[in-house]
Amino acid sequence: MSENETQRKIIHVDMDCFYAAIEIREQPELAGKPVAVGGSSGRGVLTTCNYEAREFGCRSAMPAFKARDLCPDLILLPVRFDLYRKESARIRMIFAQFTELIEPLSLDEAYLDVSHLRSEASTIAWEIRQRIRIETGLAASAGIAPNKFIAKIASDWRKPDGQFEVREDEIHDFLSDLPVNKIWGVGKRTAARLHEAGLRTCGEVRQRSEVELVQRFGKFGRSLYRLSRGIDERPVNPNRERKSLSNERTFRENLTTVDEGLVELEKLIVELQEDLSGRHEDRTIRECVVKVKFEDFQITSAQRGGDHVDAEVFRELLVEAWERGEGKSVRLIGAGVRFRPLAVDGVEQLEMF
Numbered sequence: 642m643s644e645n646e647t648q649r650k651i652i653h654v655d656m657d658c659f660y661a662a663i664e665i666r667e668q669p670e671l672a673g674k675p676v677a678v679g680g681s682s683g684r685g686v687l688t689t690c691n692y693e694a695r696e697f698g699c700r701s702a703m704p705a706f707k708a709r710d711l712c713p714d715l716i717l718l719p720v721r722f723d724l725y726r727k728e729s730a731r732i733r734m735i736f737a738q739f740t741e742l743i744e745p746l747s748l749d750e751a752y753l754d755v756s757h758l759r760s761e762a763s764t765i766a767w768e769i770r771q772r773i774r775i776e777t778g779l780a781a782s783a784g785i786a787p788n789k790f791i792a793k794i795a796s797d798w799r800k801p802d803g804q805f806e807v808r809e810d811e812i813h814d815f816l817s818d819l820p821v822n823k824i825w826g827v828g829k830r831t832a833a834r835l836h837e838a839g840l841r842t843c844g845e846v847r848q849r850s851e852v853e854l855v856q857r858f859g860k861f862g863r864s865l866y867r868l869s870r871g872i873d874e875r876p877v878n879p880n881r882e883r884k885s886l887s888n889e890r891t892f893r894e895n896l897t898t899v900d901e902g903l904v905e906l907e908k909l910i911v912e913l914q915e916d917l918s919g920r921h922e923d924r925t926i927r928e929c930v931v932k933v934k935f936e937d938f939q940i941t942s943a944q945r946g947g948d949h950v951d952a953e954v955f956r957e958l959l960v961e962a963w964e965r966g967e968g969k970s971v972r973l974i975g976a977g978v979r980f981r982p983l984a985v986d987g988v989e990q991l992e993m994f
């Protein structure tokens with residue numbers, strides 16, 4: 642941080658077992674029992690489970706049959722996103738009483754920038770958590786730090802129902818032993834490459850020069866260099882929530898018939914469904930989109946309103962887009978969905994309430 646920059650105060654609030662906690666609040670007789678939500682959608686995985694279920698080894702994204710093996714008494718409830726959205730909207734209104742700078746990451750997680758407030762950030766975080774507790778009966782954890790990267794990690798440190806602050810002068814020590822897979826943007830593949838390079842912790846990444854990291858990891862090497870030092874200047878952006886999700890594929894050889902295109906489209910639809918069921922189950926789809934890029938690099942897209950991934954709709958959209966090429970071959974196909982805004986969802990639900 643440069644000296645003339647004022648210290649930022651970022652809070653990452655993360656609800657504890659959000660969906661399961663709401664269900665238990667609604668059905669108090671479930672308290673103390675192992676409870677999970679999910680399992681009924683396409684691939685039958687758990688969306689959330691409570692700590693009682695976690696003690697048996699149950700985890701979110703785990704197949705329901707495996708969870709039942711681990712915990713035969715598991716109470717598995719269907720997801721009720723309408724209810725969760727309503728709670729999410731209530732929580733967001735609590736945030737809004739403290740700051741306008743709210744960046745929701747999902748229904749149960751958000752960054753708040755409270756730099757402009759006079760109170761200590763940890764006091765604000767504590768108050769927010771109390772308000773959530775009083776108004777919704779739900780527990781939240783919080784991380785408090787000078788930036789988003791550290792705040793998000795810190796919110797995990799005292800879970801459940803706790804908070805943890807990392808001050809500017811504590812960042813170095815805080816990161817020293819942090820596993821590289823906790824670094825923002827490091828997924829499984831990048832983590833494996835980092836391990837191959839002998840880099841298991843942020844402390845180890847810090848010992849490499851920026852030049853070396855860029856040589857090994859390309860542009861991301863620069864992020865690694867900075868994040869391993871706890872440098873993260875990303876602002877809390879109230880408008881940053883994901884608006885769409887899509888997959889696309891460029892073909893080694895252009896496709897010449899729509900039938901070839903339909904074969905490729907099937908794979909894209911499967912990938913899209915996988916991505917959606919993994920991480921975006923809390924979002925409402927408003928539109929399906931197919932994109933086509935022709936041999937002359939002209940791009941066209943066809944879309945239709947809808948609230949789920951309907952393979953038939955995607956096929957029709959592909960044919961529609963394809964025909965606009967009037968016989969041109971196709972370099973790329975994309976399939977995706979556009980989401981309704983999270984906040985709007987919540988507000989609408991709240992008004993119905």
Ligand SMILES: [Mg+2]
Pocket residue numbers: 655656657658659749750
């Ligand atoms: Mg959470």
